[in-house]
Amino acid sequence: MPNDSDAHLQETCVQSQSLCEGSFLKARQDTVRTPDGALSTREYIIHPGAVVIIPLLDDHHILLERQFRYPVGQVMTEFPAGKLEPGEDPLCCAQRELLEETGYTAGQWAQAGALHLAIAYSTEIIHIFFARHLSPGQRHLDEDEFLDLLVQPEAEFFEACQSGRVTDAKTLTCALWLQNVRQGAWPLRWENA
Structure with a gap:
């Protein structure tokens, strides 16, 4: 569970794009701002649970x-x-x-x-x-x-x-x-x- 003391670890989304829209899974690529202010890329799968x-x-x-x-x-x-x-x-x-x-x-x-x-x-x-x-x-x-x-x-x-x-x-x-x-x-x- 995130809390205020975790703020120095959190990333924020700057831009998000879809890579694939399947009938079951979706793939995304996000540009995120890391805690030190740099930009980085995160690719991940959206799953329904x-x-x-x-x-x-x-x-x-x-x-x-x-x-x-x-x-x-x-x-x-x-x-x-x-x-x-x-x-x-x-x-x-x-x-x-x-x-x-x-x-x-x-x-x-x-x-x-x-x-x-x-x-x-x-x-x-x-x-x-x-x-x-x-x-x-x-x-x-x-x-x-x-x-x-x-x-x-x-x-x-x-x-x-x-x-x-x-x-x-x-x-x-x-x-x-x-x-x-x-x-x-x-x-x-x-x-x-």
């Missing part, structure tokens, strides 16, 4: 997804996630994405926190949710969406994170949350769906 869900199953198992991610050219293991629609409440988005991608609905939800994914070049913020008391149902994948579900013991998941088999940043952040919640260090406030 997203959610990620940590679905808790019985007996310390979690629900993950495996999906080919084109930009990195490989199948990634990650928690269910999805982008916010304009004006959409993050909890509503999390509930929608969990159902669409996994077919599960949750009886209880807890908002954990937020993650700024790539602060050097993106506005993306990801809202982190936990879901429990899961009930299976029918998935509703997007037409161009292909993914497998993976039920995994939490201990195996943590080992996959430690060994480098899981490298997705949002999923690694969720691992930190999950570990601290399980240890009782970061309590959650659960609410019924």
Whole structure:
């Protein structure tokens, strides 16, 4: 959170131009005045925001997804996630994405926190949710969406994170949350769906 004592670090926009206007992402190039008065350039991506869900199953198992991610050219293991629609409440988005991608609905939800994914070049913020008391149902994948579900013991998941088999940043952040919640260090406030 910015405060008055941060003024000596802040940059101000002098000029802004669009580099690309995609249907999902937008790229901008801004000229900024740095704290010492010099001019510099900042290129960044405008992202609508997203959610990620940590679905808790019985007996310390979690629900993950495996999906080919084109930009990195490989199948990634990650928690269910999805982008916010304009004006959409993050909890509503999390509930929608969990159902669409996994077919599960949750009886209880807890908002954990937020993650700024790539602060050097993106506005993306990801809202982190936990879901429990899961009930299976029918998935509703997007037409161009292909993914497998993976039920995994939490201990195996943590080992996959430690060994480098899981490298997705949002999923690694969720691992930190999950570990601290399980240890009782970061309590959650659960609410019924």
